[in-house]
Every structure is written in structure tokens, then in C-alpha cells.
Amino acid sequence: xxxxxxxxxxxxxxxxxxxxxxxxxxxxxxxxxxxxxxxxxxxxxxxxxxxxxxxxxxxxxxxxxxxxxxxxxxxxxxxxxxxxxxxxxxxxxxxxxxxxxxxxxxxxxxxxxxxxxxxxxxxxxxxxxxxxxxxxxxxxxxxxxxxxxxxxxxxxxxxxxxxxxxxxxxxxxxxxxxxxxxxxxxxxxxxxxxxxxxxxxxxxxxxxxxxxxxxxxxxxxxxxxxxxxxxxxxxxxxxxxxxxxxxxxxxxxxxxxxxxxxxxxxxxxxxxxxxxxxxxxxxxxxxxxxxxxxxxxxxxxxxxxxxxxxxxx
Amino acid sequence: xxxxxxxxxxxxxxxxxxxxxxxxxxxxxxxxxxxxxxxxxxxxxxxxxxxxxxxxxxxxxxxxxxxxxxxxxxxxxxxxxxxxxxxxxxxxxxxxxxxxxxxxxxxxxxxxxxxxxxxxxxxxxxxxxxxxxxxxxxxxxxxxxxxxxxxxxxxxxxxxxxxxxxxxxxxxxxxxxxxxxxxxxxxxxxxxxxxxxxxxxxxxxxxxxxxxxxxxxxxxxxxxxxxxxxxxxxx
Numbered sequence: 001x002x003x004x005x006x007x008x009x010x011x012x013x014x015x016x017x018x019x020x021x022x023x024x025x026x027x028x029x030x031x032x033x034x035x036x037x038x039x040x041x042x043x044x045x046x047x048x049x050x051x052x053x054x055x056x057x058x059x060x061x062x063x064x065x066x067x068x069x070x071x072x073x074x075x076x077x078x079x080x081x082x083x084x085x086x087x088x089x090x091x092x093x094x095x096x097x098x099x100x101x102x103x104x105x106x107x108x109x110x111x112x113x114x115x116x117x118x119x120x121x122x123x124x125x126x127x128x129x130x131x132x133x134x135x136x137x138x139x140x141x142x143x144x145x146x147x148x149x150x151x152x153x154x155x156x157x158x159x160x161x162x163x164x165x166x167x168x169x170x171x172x173x174x175x176x177x178x179x180x181x182x183x184x185x186x187x188x189x190x191x192x193x194x195x196x197x198x199x200x201x202x203x204x205x206x207x208x209x210x211x212x213x214x215x216x217x218x219x220x221x222x223x224x225x226x227x228x229x230x231x232x233x234x235x236x237x238x239x240x241x242x243x244x245x246x247x248x249x250x251x252x253x254x255x256x257x258x259x260x261x262x263x264x265x266x267x268x269x270x271x272x273x274x275x276x277x278x279x280x281x282x283x284x285x286x287x288x289x290x291x292x293x294x295x296x297x298x299x300x301x302x303x304x305x306x307x308x309x310x311x312x313x
Numbered sequence: 314x315x316x317x318x319x320x321x322x323x324x325x326x327x328x329x330x331x332x333x334x335x336x337x338x339x340x341x342x343x344x345x346x347x348x349x350x351x352x353x354x355x356x357x358x359x360x361x362x363x364x365x366x367x368x369x370x371x372x373x374x375x376x377x378x379x380x381x382x383x384x385x386x387x388x389x390x391x392x393x394x395x396x397x398x399x400x401x402x403x404x405x406x407x408x409x410x411x412x413x414x415x416x417x418x419x420x421x422x423x424x425x426x427x428x429x430x431x432x433x434x435x436x437x438x439x440x441x442x443x444x445x446x447x448x449x450x451x452x453x454x455x456x457x458x459x460x461x462x463x464x465x466x467x468x469x470x471x472x473x474x475x476x477x478x479x480x481x482x483x484x485x486x487x488x489x490x491x492x493x494x495x496x497x498x499x500x501x502x503x504x505x506x507x508x509x510x511x512x513x514x515x516x517x518x519x520x521x522x523x524x525x526x527x528x529x530x531x532x533x534x535x536x537x538x539x540x541x542x543x544x545x546x547x548x
Contacts, residue, residue: 100484108495130491134486135482135485136485
């Protein structure tokens, strides 16, 4: 039969991008951050990253075996979840707690809700928040070079001065992946250039957050304070890598902008008025829960569609 | 099995209020931070349940149908008040732990559910055993959840340290609200596995048969119920 008469159902033109390919781009984009984290925190960080990824991959494999589902390891999403979760953990965390976190991310947050595409919140962040509540002491033990120090955000909250240059290049206390803003931005630019993410969510997130901090932060237009707030904590990592997760962010363009505004306001609220210095992960998973509603109110108008009231003109 | 033992079996296993009927979820999730709290809450509910079933069954021919709900509430509320005073007098620490959830037994759906679906239609003695069975089932459910949450969340059992803190790091999320949901979900899932296994073996663990409303369409249990009139099939 000639090619010309080949009859098939749509879609006829497919993009080269598969889930696995996009996830691979994300892993590549996370490499600078991971490498810097290992350089900064030593072999412990490397062990933690490997253990978390292994825990996620094994959990997904075991779950699919038990419920007799098709093996979904090939789409690499479990690896991305594990890597993101590890980057959100302090390097001093005991390895078995990281294993619990990985299993929680994959089994409870992702697989029980139907696997990739059905999860209602970002698995890595869900697990981070689980660990943060379950093992509060271990999760906030930030040690760098055997010197236990406060994170820049905690120092900022106590009114101490912070060195923003150190925060840009990452020589501060924090989780494995959040300290080096430059490395995160390199990865983010790579993702934007490859067309994996666009700037709508991170852009509105950061702009809203800056405006919120100028108004409510208590330091006005003090640029040192604003830059420190932007580079401190998980804001950059969250904005570019976690808030842009396809499954848990709105698909409508206006919805993405609204989502970014939600994130900015919630993060600002948590950081200025909350009990902890950091609130990015809680802001993102709370906004994840709002996504279905955001999508409902931002459905784009179809071409030629007329408003109810104007029909009978 | 005589009908009184059948009532006990029904309450504790077949129609366990926590794991099968899913009734009384508010105290189930809120007070089960420890095994002792679960046991205390379950037993105080049991006492109220036995007495309310007794009184409602005894008065079932006197109470006019139109005002039966207010009548039940008055009976249950009086009993709860008595139980609350007794607890405050003899077990003040437990009463302080359970706090507002003792007065809230008045609106516990297990009690009103049993009054409506069983005690108002059956003689006194079976109703008492129905209340006892249901109450023990509730106590069993709450204590199970409490034991698991206490061990995982604090390494303790009934207040005694059973897991040494030298090597055990308490998973504090389990004594907080999210832990209650996680533990309950896992236990209900296990219960459903048991149910399916029994059905596969041809010995179905009979699904709840006591109708709460008599109307299958608006009943939350209709998906589990075997006595359901499936209109789609019979037509």
C-alpha cells in the first residue's frame, strides 16, 4: 500500500518530545546544581543524592510489579523526583530518612493517585514537607564545613547582615541544591532555551514575590535585602524546577500567570508572617492544590464563542 | 450463633464502625494521638451507646415519628453529660486530653445511626447488645489507630517507652493531624484487601446490611452494601 493512502486517526504530526526526553533535559539542567552541591557539602551530598534516586526508582518498580502495571521507569520521572527531593534535603540528613522520603514521594504522592500525570501535588515537594514535619530536627540541621550555621534566611530574619555575594555563588548553609543561585540559573536558562519551560510561572512568581517583599518585608527598597530574599532558601530552585512541573501547574496561559501570583504571595506571607524563615515548599504544594480551580476560571474563549448575554442582539 | 452474639460479631467485625461503616470519623482522626486516648474515647462512647440504645429501644413505641430526632438527641445529650461529669471526677487527666470531643459524642453519627437503624425497630435486649458490639468495634478501631500512631510518632505504647530513643527517631508527623489520615487510610486499605480475599475464597465477609436511611440512592454505604436494590439490573 502506498504511503499516500495510509489511513490513520489523528494526531498525524507528532513532536519529537517524549516524557523521557523532557525529563532527561530536566536532569541535565539540574547537573550544575547537583555538582556544586556535592562540591560544597562533600561526599555526604553525593551519597544522599544517589540513595534518594535509588529509593524513588525502586519504589516505582516495586509498586508497578505489585499492582501489575506497565513498567514506567523508562520515562525517567522517578529519577527526576529523586534528584529534586535530594536537592531539597540538608546534606546531614540520615540516609534512611531520605529513603523514607523517596518512597513517600513515589508511593503516596504519585502512584496511589494514578502515576505520572495524575498526581495532585509535586511528589518531591510533598515528600520534603512530609520529612520536614516528620523529622523536623534533622531536616533543619544545616552544617557546612563542620560548622553548624544558620541559613541566610534565618540570619536575615534575626536582623543579621548577610553576604549576598556568598549567596549568589552558594557558599552558605542550606539544602544540597538551593545554595548556589548561579548554578540554578544556568540550568534554568538551559531549560528555557530547550523550550521545556517558559518564563510565565517563574517570572510572575519572582516579580510578585519582589513586590510583596517591598511592601510588607519591612525593609522597603533595600536592594541588599531583596536580593538576599531572592537568592536565599529554595525560591530559585522552586520557581524554575518545581513550580513549572507540567503535571501540577495550570496549562492555560492566564492560569499560569495567576498560579505565579499565588506562589509569590504565599511565599511572601510565609516568609514575613510565618513561624519559619522559609516557606517556598509549602507555598508550592498549597498552590498545586489550587490548580484545578485556577484552570476552571481561566479556560480560554473558543474562536467565535459569544458571551451568554450578547447572543440575541 | 445466637442473636446476641451475632450482634457483637456484627459490631466488632462485620460492620465495624471505623473500618467498614466509616462513621464517627471526627473523633477517630482527632483524639487517636495515643493508644490510651483511643481506648478512653472508645469506651466512653460505648457506655453512651449502650445506654442510649437501651432507652431509645424502650421508648420506641412512645416517641412520635415526627419528632424522633429531637427526642434521640435529648436522650443522648443527657447521657453524655452524665459520662462527662463522671470522667471529670474520676479520670480528670483523660478528660482533659479528650477535651471537647467528649461533649461532641452527642452528635457522633454512630450513636444516632444505631438509634435510627436498629434501636428504634428492635426490642431492648438485642439493642443493648447492638450498642455493646458497635461500641467495642469503635473502641477496637480507635485503639488500633492510637497504638500505631503512638509507636511510630513517639516510640511509646500506653505512655511507656517501648522503642528506645537511642536508636529510634520518632516520626513526629504521626502524632499530628496528617498522621491520622495516613494511618486510617492504610488500615481501611488493609480491611478492603481482607474483604476481597474473603470474597475470592467464596466466603464473603458480609457487607453492611443495616440500612441507615432506607434509601439506597442517598446512602454513603451503597457501594459496599450487598442488600442493595440495583435498579439498573432488575429492570
